Amino acid sequence: MKVTVTVNGSEVAAEVADRTLLVHFLRDVAGLTATNVGCDTSSCGACTVLLDGRSVKSCTVLAAQADGRAVTTVEGLSGGADELHPVQRAFRAEHGLQCGFCTPGMVMASVSLLAENPSPTEDEVRSALEGNLCRCTGYHNIVRAVLAAASERRPR
Amino acid sequence: MSILGTRVVRTEDPRLLTAGGTYVDDLRVPELAQAARVTFVRSPIAHAEIAGMDVTAARQAPGVVAVLTAADMDDLPPPPDSGLTGTEGLPLPLGGQWSEPLLAADRVRFVGEPVAIVITDDRYAGEDAAELVSVDYNQLPAVVGVDGALAAESLLFPPAGSNVAVSTGAPADSAAFDGCEVVVEETIVNQRLAPVPLEGRATAARWADGKLTVWVSTQNAQIARFILAGAMGLDPASIRVVAPDVGGGFGAKVGIDRDALIVAWAAKHTGRALRWAETRSENMLAMTHGRAQRHGVKIGGTRDGRILAYRLEIVQDTGAYSRMGGFLPFLTSLMAAGPYDIGHVETAYQVVVTNATPISAYRGAGRPEATAAIERAVDLFAAEIGMDPAQVRRINLVPADKFPFTSPCGATYDTGDYVGALDKVLAGGGYAELRAEQARRRERGDVLQLGIGVASYVEITAADADGGETARLVVHDDGTATVYTGSSAHGQGHHTAWAMLVEAELGIEMAKVTVIHGDTDLIPAGVGTYASRSLQLGGVAVQKAAVEVKDQARRVAAEMLEASDADLELDVDRGVWQVRGDPAASRTWAQVAAHAGGAGLAADVNYTDGKPTFPFGTHLAVTEVDTETGKARLIRHVTVDDAGTVLNPVLAEGQRHGGIAQGVAQALLEEVVYDTDGNPITGTLVDYAIITAAELPSFELLTSETPATINPLGAKGIGEAGTIGATPATQNSVIDAVSHLGIRHIDMPLTPARVWAAISEARESR
Numbered sequence: 001m002k003v004t005v006t007v008n009g010s011e012v013a014a015e016v017a018d019r020t021l022l023v024h025f026l027r028d029v030a031g032l033t034a035t036n037v038g039c040d041t042s043s044c045g046a047c048t049v050l051l052d053g054r055s056v057k058s059c060t061v062l063a064a065q066a067d068g069r070a071v072t073t074v075e076g077l078s079g080g081a082d083e084l085h086p087v088q089r090a091f092r093a094e095h096g097l098q099c100g101f102c103t104p105g106m107v108m109a110s111v112s113l114l115a116e117n118p119s120p121t122e123d124e125v126r127s128a129l130e131g132n133l134c135r136c137t138g139y140h141n142i143v144r145a146v147l148a149a150a151s152e153r154r155p156r
Numbered sequence: 157m158s159i160l161g162t163r164v165v166r167t168e169d170p171r172l173l174t175a176g177g178t179y180v181d182d183l184r185v186p187e188l189a190q191a192a193r194v195t196f197v198r199s200p201i202a203h204a205e206i207a208g209m210d211v212t213a214a215r216q217a218p219g220v221v222a223v224l225t226a227a228d229m230d231d232l233p234p235p236p237d238s239g240l241t242g243t244e245g246l247p248l249p250l251g252g253q254w255s256e257p258l259l260a261a262d263r264v265r266f267v268g269e270p271v272a273i274v275i276t277d278d279r280y281a282g283e284d285a286a287e288l289v290s291v292d293y294n295q296l297p298a299v300v301g302v303d304g305a306l307a308a309e310s311l312l313f314p315p316a317g318s319n320v321a322v323s324t325g326a327p328a329d330s331a332a333f334d335g336c337e338v339v340v341e342e343t344i345v346n347q348r349l350a351p352v353p354l355e356g357r358a359t360a361a362r363w364a365d366g367k368l369t370v371w372v373s374t375q376n377a378q379i380a381r382f383i384l385a386g387a388m389g390l391d392p393a394s395i396r397v398v399a400p401d402v403g404g405g406f407g408a409k410v411g412i413d414r415d416a417l418i419v420a421w422a423a424k425h426t427g428r429a430l431r432w433a434e435t436r437s438e439n440m441l442a443m444t445h446g447r448a449q450r451h452g453v454k455i456g457g458t459r460d461g462r463i464l465a466y467r468l469e470i471v472q473d474t475g476a477y478s479r480m481g482g483f484l485p486f487l488t489s490l491m492a493a494g495p496y497d498i499g500h501v502e503t504a505y506q507v508v509v510t511n512a513t514p515i516s517a518y519r520g521a522g523r524p525e526a527t528a529a530i531e532r533a534v535d536l537f538a539a540e541i542g543m544d545p546a547q548v549r550r551i552n553l554v555p556a557d558k559f560p561f562t563s564p565c566g567a568t569y570d571t572g573d574y575v576g577a578l579d580k581v582l583a584g585g586g587y588a589e590l591r592a593e594q595a596r597r598r599e600r601g602d603v604l605q606l607g608i609g610v611a612s613y614v615e616i617t618a619a620d621a622d623g624g625e626t627a628r629l630v631v632h633d634d635g636t637a638t639v640y641t642g643s644s645a646h647g648q649g650h651h652t653a654w655a656m657l658v659e660a661e662l663g664i665e666m667a668k669v670t671v672i673h674g675d676t677d678l679i680p681a682g683v684g685t686y687a688s689r690s691l692q693l694g695g696v697a698v699q700k701a702a703v704e705v706k707d708q709a710r711r712v713a714a715e716m717l718e719a720s721d722a723d724l725e726l727d728v729d730r731g732v733w734q735v736r737g738d739p740a741a742s743r744t745w746a747q748v749a750a751h752a753g754g755a756g757l758a759a760d761v762n763y764t765d766g767k768p769t770f771p772f773g774t775h776l777a778v779t780e781v782d783t784e785t786g787k788a789r790l791i792r793h794v795t796v797d798d799a800g801t802v803l804n805p806v807l808a809e810g811q812r813h814g815g816i817a818q819g820v821a822q823a824l825l826e827e828v829v830y831d832t833d834g835n836p837i838t839g840t841l842v843d844y845a846i847i848t849a850a851e852l853p854s855f856e857l858l859t860s861e862t863p864a865t866i867n868p869l870g871a872k873g874i875g876e877a878g879t880i881g882a883t884p885a886t887q888n889s890v891i892d893a894v895s896h897l898g899i900r901h902i903d904m905p906l907t908p909a910r911v912w913a914a915i916s917e918a919r920e921s922r
Contacts, residue, residue, distance in 0.1 A: 017280065039840070041841050092165055097169060129848075
């Protein structure tokens with residue numbers, strides 16, 4: 001079937017098998033490999049992207065379900081390595097990543113969290129990120145990064 | 157002021173945060189443009205003879221390039237024999253009758269063992285075709301767990317005549333316990349865990365023009381090449397191994413494993429470039445697991461708290477094949493005495509094979525097991541004599557004036573202040589107030605009881621220091637520098653740390669330093685990252701290379717400035733060479749490098765003078781246990797982890813955080829479980845309880861730096877401290893919360909069901 005998705009602002013159209021997962025569409029068709037696959041049970045959140053502004057696990061969404069909609073991946077979050085989004089900047093400043101594999105999904109989940117709750121408590125951050133697994137950081141610095149990003153965005 | 161020891165954020169991160177890393181499955185290099193996909197056919201049965209295999213239907217399925225089985229592997233040399241038969245205790249697979257095949261030929265020994273591969277152009281077609289491979293299995297009785305192995309009713313390797321692959325024999329001397337006023341014994345299970353790096357195993361391979369190129373998610377490109385050469389019968393020079401970004405390893409990506417060797421062979425055999433990235437379900441079945449020891453502990457001493465004798469007997473379940481599992485209890489035995497000055501310590505171990513996934517290193521690799529055993533034993537001893545467990549530790553810790561200290565197990569602890577670490581944690585955690593709060597809750601009979609767990613540890617890092625590590629440093633004529641390191645990172649921050657070392661030594665700012673690792677064409681010799689060895693070996697190698705380059709540059713600059721070598725100085729702050737006392741006439745690194753001619757400014761170092769170091773510390777875990785449901789929750793975790801001089805606190809803290817989380821996870825949540833037929837029942841991340849942010853508090857890290865004296869950086873390893881300290885601290889804490897009910901021990905993981913059962917049993921027996 002033909003699927004057309006606006007990915008990071010650009011239209012990507014392709015003929016794909018019906019069963020194509022959104023994450024494979026992003027990686028193999030759109031050529032955007034930052035979004036990773038870390039499990040096959042929707043448990044780990046490494047594949048988290050924004051679909052029409054809300055976070056989804058792209059391993060659990062068919063490309064067909066994204067037809068005509070807009071997807072944002074971590075590649076589309078900022079203008080590049082020299083121009084980080086506040087959440088990306090906070091992850092770097094707080095050492096919220098090590099191997100980097102969970103990071104694109106973790107960043108997108110954090111962006112989504114802050115869009116829904118701009119001033120979360122530590123407990124709210126921990127609870128909101130329960131669906132995103134990280135094996136390197138023990139979450140300590142990820143939580144600090146999200147809180148720091150929230151505090152940076154808050155009007156003073 | 158030197159950049160060393162300061163908080164520097166990572167240079168790796170902007171790329172990882174905006175474009176994502178380039179992991180094996182992300183590679184879009186031209187060599188792999190036409191690569192086909194490999195799908196494994198794995199045994200669904202724990203123990204069986206393969207009576208026959210029919211791949212006809214799979215070969216005829218749409219999109220199938222090839223279906224390969226052991227019968228196709230006629231172009232391989234016989235498996236390289238390590239020469240080890242089971243008594244040497246070295247970190248190599250056992251050979252001879254215990255050998256592990258590539259694709260299984262006549263027998264399968266664990267669920268997930270590879271029996272065939274399907275090659276397709278499309279990833280989904282491979283999954284369909286793999287379903288069509290028909291294997292005729294004659295099921296055999298499964299050997300499950302160490303008791304199953306020791307019962308020997310079924311043998312994995314009948315010619316061996318036993319399921320015991322390695323044995324040291326019984327402890328030699330037990331007389332030391334005769335003089336003890338109190339002796340306590342316990343059987344303790346250190347359960348089987350899945351490492352679960354977020355990136356599973358992944359490999360791509362291409363055979364072209366007589367050269368095999370293998371891209372693999374590994375901690376050690378050079379070791380991977382060595383293993384590949386042996387398995388494939390190729391000269392190492394005809395193999396290039398590339399480790400691109402690696403999404404976590406935790407010991408399970410040391411070298412290169414069986415499944416990746418099969419992919420590399422298939423690329424050569426078919427002439428097609430191939431790629432494979434396992435699913436998580438495959439990963440849970442077939443990536444090595446860790447831990448899986450059963451301990452018999454016996455501890456004895458005086459009623460006033462002095463420990464006089466300790467015995468640790470280990471049965472290591474090494475799974476279906478002895479990869480590194482045969483070696484782990486050796487390390488456990490070496491560190492069995494822990495941080496204590498105990499007159500008599502005896503150890504013994506057996507390694508048994510079972511119909512389960514092979515065991516290998518997992519963050520700590522034998523040392524967390526040693527600490528878990530003795531830290532539980534010390535708490536059991538303290539409970540028996542009615543003394544505060546922290547006080548028992550203070551009485552028995554090796555005092556600061558006894559270093560270097562050689563333990564009865566033969567390890568020489570280099571430097572330390574063990575009592576200092578304990579006292580710092582107790583003060584930082586507010587131990588006395590915690591005990592008072594615990595007493596109040598007990599007095600009131602609160603449902604939520606408070607548990608306070610202490611664990612002191614010493615561990616060994618860079619245990620294989622004599623293997624050394626390499627570094628090559630080049631300063632270019634544009635003033636930039638490149639470091640080629642044998643120490644391949646997978647999240648530790650080597651790019652940042654190595655660049656800091658260069659800046660500190662040469663004054664070339666970090667932004668101008670490129671760090672390259674994980675490509676055997678560029679770095680033929682190296683060891684890699686495991687055993688918390690990187691900074692104290694690889695980092696020292698980089699520093700030594702920088703010193704060599706500095707000596708070269710001094711001679712060149714002296715010539716340029718028409719001065720004697722002795723009068724030249726490097727202004728590290730400005731990164732320029734000048735005649736002492738004359739900063740006006742100076743030469744930049746770019747000018748010196750351009751003038752150097754010949755081989756330029758470059759140094760190769762293979763640093764082999766290192767020795768193992770012994771980091772230490774104390775962890776304090778505070779838990780709340782719901783005595784009605786058995787649910788335990790970690791509410792505070794306070795630690796001192798002394799790893800010598802710290803190069804970059806940001807990186808060191810990150811290592812501690814991650815290890816603590818994995819340690820808490822072992823204590824409270826994680827366990828790989830098999831049913832009585834050897835079927836894994838924790839084969840997905842739904843069934844295997846990886847710890848999440850919601851189950852952890854923020855950690856309270858205290859600092860302590862007792863420099864190592866064996867290396868010029870004063871550094872010890874920090875990568876595994878967290879799992880070593882946090883696991884027993886958390887376990888002790890939960891047991892402490894219910895100890896007033898008469899409970900002395902509960903095995904990990906301390907799930908609500910287990911804790912509730914222990915509480916119920918204790919209440920019934922009162």
